[in-house]
Amino acid sequence: MRMQASGEQAGSAAISDAVAVQRTLAGEREAYRVLVERHSQYVYRLAYRMTGNREDAEEVVQEAFLRAYQKLQQFAGNANFGTWVYRIAANYAIDRMRQRKSEDEKRTPAARAAEEGDAEMDPMNIVPDGAPSPERLAHSNQLAAHIRRALSELTPAERTAFVMRHWGGSGIEEIAGALQSSSSAAKNTVFRAVQKLRSALRPFVEQHGQARAMGTEL
Numbered sequence: 001m002r003m004q005a006s007g008e009q010a011g012s013a014a015i016s017d018a019v020a021v022q023r024t025l026a027g028e029r030e031a032y033r034v035l036v037e038r039h040s041q042y043v044y045r046l047a048y049r050m051t052g053n054r055e056d057a058e059e060v061v062q063e064a065f066l067r068a069y070q071k072l073q074q075f076a077g078n079a080n081f082g083t084w085v086y087r088i089a090a091n092y093a094i095d096r097m098r099q100r101k102s103e104d105e106k107r108t109p110a111a112r113a114a115e116e117g118d119a120e121m122d123p124m125n126i127v128p129d130g131a132p133s134p135e136r137l138a139h140s141n142q143l144a145a146h147i148r149r150a151l152s153e154l155t156p157a158e159r160t161a162f163v164m165r166h167w168g169g170s171g172i173e174e175i176a177g178a179l180q181s182s183s184s185a186a187k188n189t190v191f192r193a194v195q196k197l198r199s200a201l202r203p204f205v206e207q208h209g210q211a212r213a214m215g216t217e218l
Helices: 002-014 017-025 029-051 054-070 081-106 109-118 134-152 156-167 172-179 183-208
Strands: none
Touching: 017 029, 017 081, 029 054, 029 081, 029 156, 054 081, 081 156, 081 172, 134 183, 156 172, 156 183, 172 183
């Protein structure tokens, strides 16, 4: 049984995205599971960095793959499935952030402060260190808090553009597709996001000598 399971895993790994899409459209649900397992972690990282919390990120991932499955007939076979579902996730994350902002505006300041204190940005991914000292950990947590606040001040489009460009490594064309804008507009959105983040974080990074901690260089 173990040998059979190993063979199935190896077979799944050997299936290309295009073949998995074709098999899914032919009625093989297990083929779509291959696509989900292959791309869900990448999509989750995008969603987590855009929304700033696990609950919303998990919702974005689930909704993105559900929408991708429902629209699979519209998927262009010569396109990259990972890029396609990534764009779907980005679009849904934008909608979720706008909804969250509307919800937050209705909450009391105390409730918003409590939620912000619970939000996670995985600071050890932002300032990596193989054996962080207590001082390093404290600094990382402070930096994460500053980043979280700075990101929350961006518009949904700016936050999406920044995350996709500087944390996801997406090209301008891909960002433009997610934002449903022109390439020049997407580039300007990335630029505005970087400038706003630099301005918001400058006092902190100058104080702690971490000017490159966020990777905000264009």
